[in-house]
Amino acid sequence: MNPDILRERQNATFDIEKLTNILDGGAERTNRRREIREVLVLNDPDFDYGTPTSLPTMILKLREYGISDPVEINWYKSMYWGTGREALGLHYVMFLPTLYTQCDSEQFNKWVPLIIGTYAQTEMGHGTHLRGLETTATFDPATQEFVMHSPTVTSIKWWPGGRNPLFLPLIFLSIPLSASLFDLFLSGFALPTCSGIVIGDIGPKFGFDAVDNGYLKLEHVRIPRENMLMKYAQVKPDGSYVKPLSSKLTYGTMVFIRSLIVGNAGIVLSQCCTIAIRYSAVRHQSEIRAGEAEPQILDYQTQQHKLFPLLATAYAFLFAGQYMIDTYNRISGDINQGDLSEMPELHALSAGLKAFTTWTANTGIEVCRMSCGGHGYSRSSALPDIYVEFTPSCTYEGENTVMMLQTARFLMKSYRQVQAGQQLSGAVSYLNKVHHRVMAPQAVSSQLDLNLNTLVDLYEIRAAMLVELAAQSIQQESARGKCQEDSWNNSTIDLVRASDAHCHYMVLKMFRDKVDQIEDPGVHSVMSTLAHLYAIHGMGNFTGDFLQAGVLTGAQVPSVSKCLKGLLAEVRPSAVLLVDAFDHHDKMLNSVLGRHDGNVYEAMFEWARSSPLNRTEVHESFHKHLKPLQAKL
Numbered sequence: 363m364n365p366d367i368l369r370e371r372q373n374a375t376f377d378i379e380k381l382t383n384i385l386d387g388g389a390e391r392t393n394r395r396r397e398i399r400e401v402l403v404l405n406d407p408d409f410d411y412g413t414p415t416s417l418p419t420m421i422l423k424l425r426e427y428g429i430s431d432p433v434e435i436n437w438y439k440s441m442y443w444g445t446g447r448e449a450l451g452l453h454y455v456m457f458l459p460t461l462y463t464q465c466d467s468e469q470f471n472k473w474v475p476l477i478i479g480t481y482a483q484t485e486m487g488h489g490t491h492l493r494g495l496e497t498t499a500t501f502d503p504a505t506q507e508f509v510m511h512s513p514t515v516t517s518i519k520w521w522p523g524g525r526n527p528l529f530l531p532l533i534f535l536s537i538p539l540s541a542s543l544f545d546l547f548l549s550g551f552a553l554p555t556c557s558g559i560v561i562g563d564i565g566p567k568f569g570f571d572a573v574d575n576g577y578l579k580l581e582h583v584r585i586p587r588e589n590m591l592m593k594y595a596q597v598k599p600d601g602s603y604v605k606p607l608s609s610k611l612t613y614g615t616m617v618f619i620r621s622l623i624v625g626n627a628g629i630v631l632s633q634c635c636t637i638a639i640r641y642s643a644v645r646h647q648s649e650i651r652a653g654e655a656e657p658q659i660l661d662y663q664t665q666q667h668k669l670f671p672l673l674a675t676a677y678a679f680l681f682a683g684q685y686m687i688d689t690y691n692r693i694s695g696d697i698n699q700g701d702l703s704e705m706p707e708l709h710a711l712s713a714g715l716k717a718f719t720t721w722t723a724n725t726g727i728e729v730c731r732m733s734c735g736g737h738g739y740s741r742s743s744a745l746p747d748i749y750v751e752f753t754p755s756c757t758y759e760g761e762n763t764v765m766m767l768q769t770a771r772f773l774m775k776s777y778r779q780v781q782a783g784q785q786l787s788g789a790v791s792y793l794n795k796v797h798h799r800v801m802a803p804q805a806v807s808s809q810l811d812l813n814l815n816t817l818v819d820l821y822e823i824r825a826a827m828l829v830e831l832a833a834q835s836i837q838q839e840s841a842r843g844k845c846q847e848d849s850w851n852n853s854t855i856d857l858v859r860a861s862d863a864h865c866h867y868m869v870l871k872m873f874r875d876k877v878d879q880i881e882d883p884g885v886h887s888v889m890s891t892l893a894h895l896y897a898i899h900g901m902g903n904f905t906g907d908f909l910q911a912g913v914l915t916g917a918q919v920p921s922v923s924k925c926l927k928g929l930l931a932e933v934r935p936s937a938v939l940l941v942d943a944f945d946h947h948d949k950m951l952n953s954v955l956g957r958h959d960g961n962v963y964e965a966m967f968e969w970a971r972s973s974p975l976n977r978t979e980v981h982e983s984f985h986k987h988l989k990p991l992q993a994k995l
């Protein structure tokens with residue numbers, strides 16, 4: 363064990379295992395997760411890092427070990443996700459949930475055994491604008507079939523992920539059911555791979571290489587009427603159409619994935635913080651006091667300022683991910699019972715948090731990489747690979763700006779309801795409260811020795827102010843004679859800013875609520891410090907908002923920075939212990955810099971020696987390119 367890391371783990375002020383239990387949802391969950399990891403992954407001869415694991419293999423393993431609990435299945439699945447092994451993950455993450463949420467029971471029982479499929483919704487010309495999808499599905503009553511067709515080059519399905527559909531028995535098509543008979547509704551169809559479809563790979567990508575993203579062109583392909591997913595809407599044999607309770611029910615898979623992505627952002631950020639903070643504890647560089655030994659780079663205030671707010675954010679997003687999945691499960695359960703009352707709230711929350719957490723984590727991964735200097739740029743750190751695997755999450759499953767604008771749509775509607783005197787419930791209820799109350803600056807302590815509840819209040823007021831400013835922008839545009847759509851478009855910068863602030867407030871509130879539930883004094887203390895750091899760091903980044911909201915004065919601004927520095931110093935002794943609590947196994951982290959034992963340099967030399975470029979005395983390229991040149995010199 364590296365002596366620096368050993369020293370960092372002495373004098374712990376809190377019980378690491380208890381914090382790990384909180385992250386897992388209890389000690390039993392932690393034990394079970396470790397058992398699954400040990401048995402199904404680390405000690406499984408079939409599990410080879412970087413080798414795409416086939417879905418059938420995963421299914422058989424799950425059955426072999428009797429794993430049927432959805433939470434446990436997700437643990438198993440997420441041990442693959444983002445690690446270059448999620449080759450068929452899309453089927454678990456997208457295809458199966460679509461069968462669960464969009465099929466009637468007969469269809470579900472018929473198709474689940476086939477379970478390898480893809481989710482083909484995006485087209486070359488449209489990914490975001492679903493109502494613009496061009497693929498047609500036209501019902502032919504004479505033959506009781508749908509005729510599926512790609513009428514234009516831009517209608518070719520583009521990006522469906524996870525094993526080239528050529529080998530898939532089933533493809534989920536998400537298509538506007540467009541015909542003169544009924545409205546344009548997005549509907550799902552199960553398309554068996556058959557003649558009349560042209561399939562291929564879309565070519566090399568930035569990353570995400572374990573998932574082969576393909577294209578699918580339909581040439582008047584006929585499928586049985588029964589292949590339309592009919593849980594919510596049906597086309598009867600006579601061609602009549604039974605509408606769904608809501609046209610957005612077919613968007614259900616996307617809402618589910620967005621809800622998953624929130625916690626995944628926390629996991630990925632926790633991985634990167636583990637790597638960067640452990641490395642920063644063993645890396646010595648330069649000097650603080652002339653003539654003294656080179657310090658651990660974790661003792662530089664700038665290094666702490668880079669990493670500790672991200673550490674706090676990782677915990678915040680892990681707790682937000684738990685809240686999001688719990689909320690998704692509760693509301694989707696109600697929807698299954700026909701109660702759609704909270705569907706708009708679920709959409710607004712999942713869309714906004716998906717965008718907020720992935721944008722923040724995406725930036726955070728790069729900060730972690732750069733905080734490791736040159737070795738962070740080596741793939742031995744794992745940070746470059748984590749980045750290229752994670753960054754598309756800002757685009758897929760709802761492009762982030764578009765998602766923020768969806769949340770803004772809900773906020774504007776809520777704001778108008780408050781203006782009309784309605785009492786709101788749920789995540790936006792603060793708009794009622796804050797509309798009538800603005801905290802005066804004098805109420806904010808000049809020393810910013812704010813407790814968490816006060817900090818949550820300040821974020822609430824900031825969000826409410828930005829919601830109001832966005833609404834006023836729309837009103838001003840309308841007053842200038844702009845139509846509703848142009849007034850909206852000319853206010854979208856404000857609208858995204860309002861949604862971002864709303865999500866920031868929601869995440870801090872969830873963090874505070876989780877800290878309040880922690881009974882162990884040591885764990886409560888360190889998590890309270892992290893929650894403070896998360897809030898104060900945000901105030902430092904968005905000081906103008908808090909000044910504009912009237913909850914911070916210019917004279918108090920220096921206190922924000924002073925408070926931040928104090929919190930960084932407070933976190934320093936616990937930093938390595940806080941990443942240990944994430945409990946990332948070396949084999950899963952796959953990072954020379956993030957090793958639990960901190961023996962980075964020895965491992966780095968071995969890693970380099972194992973490079974393919976070092977496996978032969980002289981690389982073949984010498985003989986092919988250089989040696990012929992030598993002969994001419």
Ligand SMILES: CCCCCCCC/C=C\CCCCCCCCCC(=O)SCCNC(=O)CCNC(=O)[C@H](O)C(C)(C)COP(=O)(O)OP(=O)(O)OC[C@H]1O[C@@H](n2cnc3c(N)ncnc32)[C@H](O)[C@@H]1OP(=O)(O)O
Nearest residue numbers: 439440442443448451490491492610613626709758759760
């Ligand atoms: C080895 C196994 C590995 C497993 C690992 C497990 C763990 C891993 C964890 C996480 C990793 C997950 C990785 C997943 C990888 C996925 C790969 C990528 C897949 C894809 O990208 S699939 C395609 C995704 N595409 C999209 O998301 C499309 C985005 N566009 C839209 O959603 C819509 O077009 C829109 C929402 C932007 C607009 O829709 P539209 O119909 O035009 O509606 P509007 O006119 O804007 O609004 C009208 C009205 O409807 C309301 N509304 C809109 N959407 C919804 C909804 N979903 N639910 C409820 N209500 C909705 C909207 O609010 C309006 O309401 P109002 O009129 O204001 O009252």
Ligand SMILES: Cc1cc2nc3c(=O)[nH]c(=O)nc-3n(C[C@H](O)[C@H](O)[C@H](O)COP(=O)(O)OP(=O)(O)OC[C@H]3O[C@@H](n4cnc5c(N)ncnc54)[C@H](O)[C@@H]3O)c2cc1C
Nearest residue numbers: 481482483484488489490521522523754758759760761763
């Ligand atoms: C790695 C990866 C895997 C994928 N896997 C799948 C899959 O398995 N199945 C599938 O169906 N799809 C998949 N996709 C496609 C993905 O869902 C789409 O790329 C995504 O929804 C974004 O849509 P788009 O590409 O049309 O972007 P666009 O919407 O064209 O985005 C381009 C720009 O336009 C802006 N913009 C668009 N609309 C608005 C608006 N209303 N207001 C303001 N700005 C706007 C966006 O903010 C963005 O800046 C995948 C994509 C990637 C990168």
